[in-house]
Amino acid sequence: MSALFFDIDGTILSEITHEIPESALVALRKAQENGHKTFINTGRNRLCFIIRFPMKEDVKLLKA
Numbered sequence: 001m002s003a004l005f006f007d008i009d010g011t012i013l014s015e016i017t018h019e020i021p022e023s024a025l026v027a028l029r030k031a032q033e034n035g036h037k038t039f040i041n042t043g044r045n046r047l048c049f050i051i052r053f054p055m056k057e058d059v060k061l062l063k064a
Contacts, residue, residue, distance in 0.1 A: 004031055005041040012040070 001047050012024050059064045 001035045001037065003037045003039065005039045008040050008044070060061045 006028075012020055014021055031038055
């Protein structure tokens with residue numbers, strides 16, 4: 001098992017649609033199915049992140 005961290009702004013988040021592409025979600029799910037822990041890494045505070053990027057049902061946000 002390993003921990004995989006992903007930056008949100010301009011990396012995993014589309015700058016055009018301001019959403020996480022389905023292909024990225026599929027890749028994250030596959031990584032999780034293979035036993036990896038996946039994390040979104042951002043310099044944004046939690047409230048700003050929640051307001052700007054509403055989560056899909058299957059995405060859980062953990063307290064730091």
